[in-house]
Amino acid sequence: MLDLNLLKKDIEKVINRLKFRGFNFDQKKFDTLEHKRKSIQIETEKYQSIRNNLAKKIGYLKKNNENYSNLLKESKELIDKVKNLENELNLVLSELNDFLSMIPNLPNENVPFGLDSENNKEIKKWIPKGISSNFVLKNSNFVPKDHVVIGEKLGLNLSIAAKMSGARFSFMHGNIAKLYRAISQFMLDLHTQMHGYTECYTPFIVNQSVLFGAGQLPKFQNEMFIVSKGSNINNIYDKEEKQYLISTAEIPLVNTVKDSILSLKDMPIKLVAYTPCFRSEAGSSGKDTKGIIRQHQFDKVELVQISTPEFSYQCMEDILQHAEKVLQLLEIPYRVVLLCSGDMGFSSAKTYDIEVWIPSQNTWREISSISNCESFQARRMHAKYRNNNGKLEFVHTLNGSALAIGRTLIAILENYQLENGDVLIPDVLKKYMNNQSLL
The missing domain is CATH 3.30.930.10 (Bira Bifunctional Protein; Domain 2)
Known part of the structure; x- marks a missing residue:
């Protein structure tokens, strides 16, 4: 499997080398999947951060015997939100993995060009x-x-x-x-x-x-x-x-x-x-x-x-x-x-x-x-x-x-x-x- 980081950093070079093998890289599909992955991951990290801050507030109120029932309800909603986002992310990652698994290896630079x-x-x-x-x-x-x-x-x-x-x-x-x-x-x-x-x-x-x-x-x-x-x-x-x-x-x-x-x-x-x-x-x-x-x-x-x-x-x-x-x-x-x-x-x-x-x-x-x-x-x-x-x-x-x-x-x-x-x-x-x- 190719290195995902290589595709992100130098996709044009990868596409050109794959053409030497007669393989047409579907850049549109890759860009769509990568955009979805990045968007969901950013959103997931955002809500995880909010949930972590909320947990600290609940801990503080609990320690001082103050009411935190409203925050507890909000925290549960955030947990469900993060869980749903993580499920979405796993589906996108699975689809991205399936996409990458069908791409052949890149030919070494010393390999002669040809299709057969x-x-x-x-x-x-x-x-x-x-x-x-x-x-x-x-x-x-x-x-x-x-x-x-x-x-x-x-x-x-x-x-x-x-x-x-x-x-x-x-x-x-x-x-x-x-x-x-x-x-x-x-x-x-x-x-x-x-x-x-x-x-x-x-x-x-x-x-x-x-x-x-x-x-x-x-x-x-x-x-x-x-x-x-x-x-x-x-x-x-x-x-x-x-x-x-x-x-x-x-x-x-x-x-x-x-x-x-x-x-x-x-x-x-x-x-x-x-x-x-x-x-x-x-x-x-x-x-x-x-x-x-x-x-x-x-x-x-x-x-x-x-x-x-x-x-x-x-x-x-x-x-x-x-x-x-x-x-x-x-x-x-x-x-x-x-x-x-x-x-x-x-x-x-x-x-x-x-x-x-x-x-x-x-x-x-x-x-x-x-x-x-x-x-x-x-x-x-x-x-x-x-x-x-x-x-x-x-x-x-x-x-x-x-x-x-x-x-x-x-x-x-x-x-x-x-x-x-x-x-x-x-x-x-x-x-x-x-x-x-x-x-």
Whole structure:
């Protein structure tokens, strides 16, 4: 959430920066709500002051055994007046909070301007040894198969998944399931043993307030799966607070600091979790309908860092390097892209995407996003730290996929395939696969 004081002090700058994201700020509505808030607050403070002075008079008359019945009646009327004004103020503040909660984060000044992915900027490209500049495997001259053709031979069965759950779900058994597990184990070991993250096990079902804190609600309500308890199976809109399946481990991980005051010496806090992720909107309609690129249920290893503002952009570069290291050890071609202002996520001030090479599609596909949300999530979560001067400030929150398991599987199947349909196992995964070298 944006700082309300920033909107009051420099609203033109905020409006212009939001335009870079393609967001039209409703200044008329904001001015109306802010005027109402200020007017009611001034009136409330005025009557509170009158009531306080009256209370002193009543106290004086009571002490001197003088009649104060008329003042007591007036005091009661003032109490009711203040109570009504406070109720009005709370309604306006709630409406103002709802208004602010739908405004995306401001883009960092280093983010390139643009409204869609066409304006994203390639930062670098990494190609492992043994692969030519046009991404053709050494000594290979066959047309690469896609991951579905390769995967079905190894135990990928999309038909069974469709019978169980419908479209955009997957079922795996045998070798491909072992490889899927091995990928996640490798990533967790790398991040905990080499990169210094603390491994976490989190709930997969969370409350609305947690989703609000992470910036998922109310903006992405329609992309979430709502959980219905058994007693309310026919009424998911009951009076109880709704619960949702998480769409990323970022949600529970950043909320570990919700309503907290952190110690400066404990930062940066570095957390990693491997979780399933659930999204009711699995991408653009009609896009990637074949295979496991876009799924309603998928798995991901997520990195989160909680930092001071001073060091948050260094932490962002660190997370990027940690995600890159996964692909470097797997020896899969990738590139890093800096997203333009209009292509970033709602909570992000700056985002890098890592894209892997998919031979069958002859293109790059996203496998990771690394974002610095600055104080945007922290403000929603009331997450602060005490600086060197003893002053409370909001922390900065950062997150990054390292990596999405399904898309890493796709990249391995396609980049390590042989002409006969077999797949070589990357060296770093062999110890998780009983030292197999081939699938």
